[in-house]
Amino acid sequence: MSATTERIAIVGGSISGLTAALMLRNAGIEVDVYERSPQPLSGFGTGIVVQPELVRYLLEQGIELDSLSVPSSSMEYVDALTGTNFGSVPAEWRFTSYDSVYGALYKLFGPDRYHTSKCLVGLDQDSDSVRMRFSDGTEADADWLIAADGGASVVRKRLLGIEPKYAGYVTWRGLLQPGEVSDEVWDYFNGKFTYGLLEDGHLIAYPIPGREEAESARLNFQWYWNVAEGNDIDELMTDIRGIRLPTSVHNNSLNPRSLRQFHSRGEGLFAPFRALVLNAPSPFVTVVADATVDHMVHGRIVLIGDAAVTPRPHAAAGGAKACDDARTIAEVFAKSDDLPEALQIWESRQLRQGNGYLQKVQKMAAALQHGGSFEPGNPAFAFGLPEVDTNTVLDNF
Numbered sequence: 001m002s003a004t005t006e007r008i009a010i011v012g013g014s015i016s017g018l019t020a021a022l023m024l025r026n027a028g029i030e031v032d033v034y035e036r037s038p039q040p041l042s043g044f045g046t047g048i049v050v051q052p053e054l055v056r057y058l059l060e061q062g063i064e065l066d067s068l069s070v071p072s073s074s075m076e077y078v079d080a081l082t083g084t085n086f087g088s089v090p091a092e093w094r095f096t097s098y099d100s101v102y103g104a105l106y107k108l109f110g111p112d113r114y115h116t117s118k119c120l121v122g123l124d125q126d127s128d129s130v131r132m133r134f135s136d137g138t139e140a141d142a143d144w145l146i147a148a149d150g151g152a153s154v155v156r157k158r159l160l161g162i163e164p165k166y167a168g169y170v171t172w173r174g175l176l177q178p179g180e181v182s183d184e185v186w187d188y189f190n191g192k193f194t195y196g197l198l199e200d201g202h203l204i205a206y207p208i209p210g211r212e213e214a215e216s217a218r219l220n221f222q223w224y225w226n227v228a229e230g231n232d233i234d235e236l237m238t239d240i241r242g243i244r245l246p247t248s249v250h251n252n253s254l255n256p257r258s259l260r261q262f263h264s265r266g267e268g269l270f271a272p273f274r275a276l277v278l279n280a281p282s283p284f285v286t287v288v289a290d291a292t293v294d295h296m297v298h299g300r301i302v303l304i305g306d307a308a309v310t311p312r313p314h315a316a317a318g319g320a321k322a323c324d325d326a327r328t329i330a331e332v333f334a335k336s337d338d339l340p341e342a343l344q345i346w347e348s349r350q351l352r353q354g355n356g357y358l359q360k361v362q363k364m365a366a367a368l369q370h371g372g373s374f375e376p377g378n379p380a381f382a383f384g385l386p387e388v389d390t391n392t393v394l395d396n397f
């Protein structure tokens, strides 16, 4: 470890921030996490497809995959209006939820150095340290700052002026408990990942585990809608108080007209999809946007996860990418004798991975949202990160 990496601050205490924090702490480095949320996060329980990189740290700590996820055996491709089946491909994915992954990481890290209600608003750096300013008026400093503050990263914006670019569509999301749809609908979606394809968009649905280990599985769905930039997206993302929200509008603040439109369009879907849309108790809407950077290392500040490359969700590996950035940057800080050289090698690998993934999901979007051809089982559209060298960063020395 370099003599000047004794104290590392991490801004953003979600899955990449916590993975990095845990690995750095295990290596004996002093680490503090600054999270803007006033309490540990809930993530609204949304689903995540398990990729090896996402859960690698948790499995190494002896946490069983069965306690975090539910299994599946196939991917189904159906017409979301008529139910016509376009194909079924065997696929042994496991599905988890944001709550399960975040909850397990947070439990391992604990609250002592996890500082909530710390929203970063400004920062400066010199050759020895980084100073952070938070919205509550407090300040903190550290030898290095790892920015893990997500797709709308304040650190990325402050350093580079980059904000995510709207992709031209949104995703409506919802979760259902057993009993909120009929057994027939439950069985239709259980144990598989289902694509519901439309001319101008698509749905996905799959089961995820309950919030607590003992709770029953839930059904998670998303419905991607094309919404024109400008007035249309502004109207949809303006909440009941009249505030134009940048990322998500949650159920209790959705403009009632938007919710009515969601339900009335849902009426036209094939019955099982219709049941998800009409019965989801708390649907919410999120804009799809992406961003990239030329560099992840900026002096003493390192961008990781969505704060570096923000991808669309279609290949189900954004969280995996974020955790891989976290794991490998922790290895760099913990093990490298020549930190500047290690950071350069790290940045080059992670940018190749991040940008390769971004290109893949942009191609998937063209097929899924804009009338392209989305054939069942097309390997170009398989879930997961693109192949880059699989060695850890330090094996490259």
Ligand SMILES: Cc1cc2nc3c(=O)[nH]c(=O)nc-3n(C[C@H](O)[C@H](O)[C@H](O)COP(=O)(O)OP(=O)(O)OC[C@H]3O[C@@H](n4cnc5c(N)ncnc54)[C@H](O)[C@@H]3O)c2cc1C
Pocket (backbone or CB within 6 Å): 011, 012, 013, 014, 015, 016, 017, 034, 035, 036, 037, 041, 047, 048, 049, 050, 051, 054, 118, 119, 120, 121, 148, 149, 150, 151, 152, 153, 154, 171, 222, 286, 304, 305, 306, 307, 313, 315, 316, 317, 318, 319, 320, 321, 322
């Ligand atoms: C609809 C959807 C579906 C997805 N499905 C999958 C999937 O199936 N598989 C998968 O691997 N990935 C999936 N992803 C991607 C995955 O959720 C993200 O890539 C992942 O959460 C990124 O992790 P992160 O830690 O980099 O950032 P985030 O999880 O976005 O966390 C950023 C953190 O920073 C905090 N923060 C923000 N600003 C500040 C500030 N100024 N000061 C302090 N704290 C701040 C936030 O509160 C948050 O805790 C999906 C994403 C979406 C939107």
